[in-house]
Amino acid sequence: PAAVLKVQGPLAAIANLLDAEYDSVVVQPVQIAPAGEFFALAATVEGLNSIRTIKPGVKPVPTLAIGRPALGTFGAGYPYVADVRAAAESLAADARLAEEAGAALLYMGHGSNYFPSGGIYLQFAAAMRELYPGVLTVIANLEGFPSVDDALVLLRESGTEKVILKPFLVAAGGHVRKDMVGPGSWKARLEREGFTVEPILSGLAEQDSFVRIFIDHAADAAADAGIVLR
Numbered sequence: 458p459a460a461v462l463k464v465q466g467p468l469a470a471i472a473n474l475l476d477a478e479y480d481s482v483v484v485q486p487v488q489i490a491p492a493g494e495f496f497a498l499a500a501t502v503e504g505l506n507s508i509r510t511i512k513p514g515v516k517p518v519p520t521l522a523i524g525r526p527a528l529g530t531f532g533a534g535y536p537y538v539a540d541v542r543a544a545a546e547s548l549a550a551d552a553r554l555a556e557e558a559g560a561a562l563l564y565m566g567h568g569s570n571y572f573p574s575g576g577i578y579l580q581f582a583a584a585m586r587e588l589y590p591g592v593l594t595v596i597a598n599l600e601g602f603p604s605v606d607d608a609l610v611l612l613r614e615s616g617t618e619k620v621i622l623k624p625f626l627v628a629a630g631g632h633v634r635k636d637m638v639g640p641g642s643w644k645a646r647l648e649r650e651g652f653t654v655e656p657i658l659s660g661l662a663e664q665d666s667f668v669r670i671f672i673d674h675a676a677d678a679a680a681d682a683g684i685v686l687r
Contacts, residue, residue, distance in 0.1 A: 468501065481684040483678050485524040486523065489566065489627070490568075491528065491530035493569055496572075502523040505521055521682075522681065523678060528544055535677060537577070543673075545585045550666070555592045555621045562595070562620075563597065563612070563623070564582070565597065565598075565599065565624050566578050567598060568602070569601050570600045573601075575602035575603055581596060596625060599632060623659075624657070624658075624659075624661070629659050630660075644656055
């Protein structure tokens, strides 16, 4: 269907909800990390919230709230460390799969060349290793730090021979087909280095436990804004 092939942008989606006479809207990001795309979306929400009319108290967008990305964001209300741990807890099945296979678990994240988001990815990997000490969990990004070169150093040092390669992305789309398993991909690079690689071709949105994070973050944003979700 056309709705699947063309997804509306945030402004159009919000406008259509207002036209449908919804007076309260919660925008829930599906970004993993608090980086460029999330902050652009947050700026859009902030900009809409700032619009005023000549009538006191009358706003074109009565109530508009935004949730947190999967790994959280800055601010005192919801410590990002708790969000990082919740993400790691939601992926217990990944660690179990790797442990049963006698393999290391390597996640492919997106990252950013324009925003210093690498630290939160590394913190996620550290949380995975703490929760599941029987598995070496490593993460690398397509853009920015840490890179697949950084991951290879850790994998070589560990002495592991097998790697479960999985996208740390909401959807398994073009990056997975091209960058993770295609010609010249991470899989090919790992195999040249002598590792046996088992790729998992599914995104995080296919795991109910991870999707629950977005639902919970939307509920938090709604509660903070006084919005009752139905």
